Amino acid sequence: MLQINDINVYYGNIQALKGVSLEINEGEIVTLIGANGAGKSTLLKTISGLAKPKKGDIIFEGDSISGKVAQTIVKKGISHVPEGRRVFSNMSVEENLELGAYLRKDKQGIREDFSKVYDLFPRLHERRKQLSGTLSGGEQQMLAMGRALMARPRLLLLDEPSMGLAPLLVKTIFRIIEEINNTGTTILLVEQNANMALSIASRAYVIETGKIVLSGTPDELNQSDQIKNAYLGGH
Amino acid sequence: MEWIQQLVNGISLGSIYALIALGYTMVYGIVKLINFAHGDVFMVGSFVGFYSISIFHLGFFPALLISMAVCAIFGVLIERIAYKPLRNATRIAALITAIGVSLLIEYTTIYARGAQPEAYPDKLLPFKNVEFFGVKISSQSLFILAISILLMILLQFIVHKTKIGKAMRAVSHDMDAARLMGINVDNTISATFAIGSALAGAAGVIFGMYYTKIEPLMGIIPGLKAFVAAVLGGIGIIPGAMVGGLVLGVIESLVSASGYSLWRDGAAFVVLILILIFRPSGIFGKNVREKV
Numbered sequence: 001m002l003q004i005n006d007i008n009v010y011y012g013n014i015q016a017l018k019g020v021s022l023e024i025n026e027g028e029i030v031t032l033i034g035a036n037g038a039g040k041s042t043l044l045k046t047i048s049g050l051a052k053p054k055k056g057d058i059i060f061e062g063d064s065i066s067g068k069v070a071q072t073i074v075k076k077g078i079s080h081v082p083e084g085r086r087v088f089s090n091m092s093v094e095e096n097l098e099l100g101a102y103l104r105k106d107k108q109g110i111r112e113d114f115s116k117v118y119d120l121f122p123r124l125h126e127r128r129k130q131l132s133g134t135l136s137g138g139e140q141q142m143l144a145m146g147r148a149l150m151a152r153p154r155l156l157l158l159d160e161p162s163m164g165l166a167p168l169l170v171k172t173i174f175r176i177i178e179e180i181n182n183t184g185t186t187i188l189l190v191e192q193n194a195n196m197a198l199s200i201a202s203r204a205y206v207i208e209t210g211k212i213v214l215s216g217t218p219d220e221l222n223q224s225d226q227i228k229n230a231y232l233g234g235h
Numbered sequence: 236m237e238w239i240q241q242l243v244n245g246i247s248l249g250s251i252y253a254l255i256a257l258g259y260t261m262v263y264g265i266v267k268l269i270n271f272a273h274g275d276v277f278m279v280g281s282f283v284g285f286y287s288i289s290i291f292h293l294g295f296f297p298a299l300l301i302s303m304a305v306c307a308i309f310g311v312l313i314e315r316i317a318y319k320p321l322r323n324a325t326r327i328a329a330l331i332t333a334i335g336v337s338l339l340i341e342y343t344t345i346y347a348r349g350a351q352p353e354a355y356p357d358k359l360l361p362f363k364n365v366e367f368f369g370v371k372i373s374s375q376s377l378f379i380l381a382i383s384i385l386l387m388i389l390l391q392f393i394v395h396k397t398k399i400g401k402a403m404r405a406v407s408h409d410m411d412a413a414r415l416m417g418i419n420v421d422n423t424i425s426a427t428f429a430i431g432s433a434l435a436g437a438a439g440v441i442f443g444m445y446y447t448k449i450e451p452l453m454g455i456i457p458g459l460k461a462f463v464a465a466v467l468g469g470i471g472i473i474p475g476a477m478v479g480g481l482v483l484g485v486i487e488s489l490v491s492a493s494g495y496s497l498w499r500d501g502a503a504f505v506v507l508i509l510i511l512i513f514r515p516s517g518i519f520g521k522n523v524r525e526k527v
């Protein structure tokens with residue numbers, strides 16, 4: 001479904017990604033784990049068009065999308081839930097969701113997706129008129145995810161959805177990620193919470209200072225001593 | 236009674252400031268630029284209205300609409316040509332460019348038609364005094380107020396209910412997040428310039444009707460005062476610009492009415508200094524803390 005071939009991405013003189021290649025098949029949950037500053041967010045931004053690769057190619061469902069503007073990429077079916085939620089805090093929950101469907105014209109379909117999102121996140125329905133800046137961190141995460149779903153993506157990019165959430169809420173969010181995946185949405189999940197991420201993933205990649213250093217199934221990664229020590233709290 | 240008349244004058248004048256201030260505040264809200272050429276767009280709007288009426292013999296409303304349309308296009312051109320290439324430059328570079336654009340518009344206008352003033356046709360609207368509880372109020376003041384209020388309601392409708400308005404709010408809050416929704420940021424910024432400039436154009440025609448004299452440098456002082464109004468209300472906040480404009484207009488009229496009419500223009504700048512000292516975020520501004 002998505003193929004990333006050997007991309008280099010720079011911020012000015014700093015090279016954030018160094019020849020990264022990665023593949024995602026339809027229906028999978030692929031997780032990308034790595035330490036702070038490894039380049040996880042940069043990779044997601046490059047897929048969604050917020051950053052441009054200097055070298056390499058990104059193919060989504062047969063078409064090259066590398067270097068395309070974000071608008072084109074959303075239209076093609078990739079939605080990105082950015083790190084730190086980035087909800088429009090000056091707008092209501094409902095308006096945030098509406099903006100998620102910005103490029104869509106099918107009124108009927110949008111209405112259906114509103115109810116789907118509200119079914120998935122009943123909290124958002126209760127607070128639909130509330131300014132999103134007044135939501136709790138967990139609710140904002142739900143809103144950011146709901147907003148991305150309003151575009152009806154086929155591939156959903158999630159950047160650290162569990163960041164700053166209480167353990168119970170982390171569980172809920174992960175359950176919902178699986179639920180979204182079960183309805184046919186492919187997922188690329190960036191996480192620092194490697195244990196949780198590996199528990200729901202089909203495959204995983206490990207990134208270190210801009211390079212993919214390891215990939216495999218969760219079982220394979222769980223057996224790697226290197227990974228255990230660095231990311232899984234060495235149990 | 237004199238006071239009440241002055242108050243009404245102040246509100247009319249203030250509504251003109253408010254219309255101009257809206258453009259300042261909308262543009263600042265979205266690209267964080269004080270568009271110092273905005274007062275000159277107001278001047279151009281005033282002249283477009285003037286020529287529509289005097290050469291093409293149009294009535295007030297057609298002239299108003301043409302002026303708004305021409306200014307909308309003019310504002311977008313300014314943005315695309317002068318500001319867009321500087322979007323990632325330092326703010327001071329953009330600010331200096333804005334001052335350059337302002338001078339360019341002023342002196343191109345003088346070059347094209349000379350510096351002499353023009354008398355705005357004043358027979359466009361029925362003029363009579365309306366009596367309210369013994370206070371005489373000119374129908375013109377009321378008319379200006381009505382049009383300004385109508386335009387502000389229209390603006391609120393656009394910003395809050397339409398798709399482009401929601402895109403404008405999204406872009407002004409977080410450009411990258413807006414991009415992720417599929418919003419075309421460049422077009423949204425252009426739309427903001429278009430709407431802000433159209434309001435300045437309307438203000439130009441209304442100003443011409445009210446003060447009857449227009450000239451190529453007429454945009455400077457009302458432009459600066461509208462800027463003060465925008466800061467007073469809280470720069471970047473749309474209702475703030477409306478209230479800031481009205482408050483400033485009323486303050487000026489009251490200063491005149493108290494017999495200090497020579498101090499009138501100074502009042503705006505005293506207000507600016509006071510806000511910057513005591514409440515830099517303006518009447519409606521708050522230090523918003525965001526959850527991360």
Ligand SMILES: Nc1ncnc2c1ncn2[C@@H]1O[C@H](COP(=O)(O)OP(=O)(O)OP(=O)(O)O)[C@@H](O)[C@H]1O
Nearest residue numbers: 011014016034035036037038039040041042043083
């Ligand atoms: N806007 C930017 N300008 C300059 N450098 C940047 C920018 N954004 C990221 N970087 C640098 O690029 C590298 C990768 O950053 P990135 O945000 O992709 O890391 P990350 O893996 O998402 O980290 P975290 O887990 O802390 O979110 C870091 O060294 C960072 O300092």
Ligand SMILES: [Mg+2]
Nearest residue numbers: 040041042083
């Ligand atoms: Mg990150």
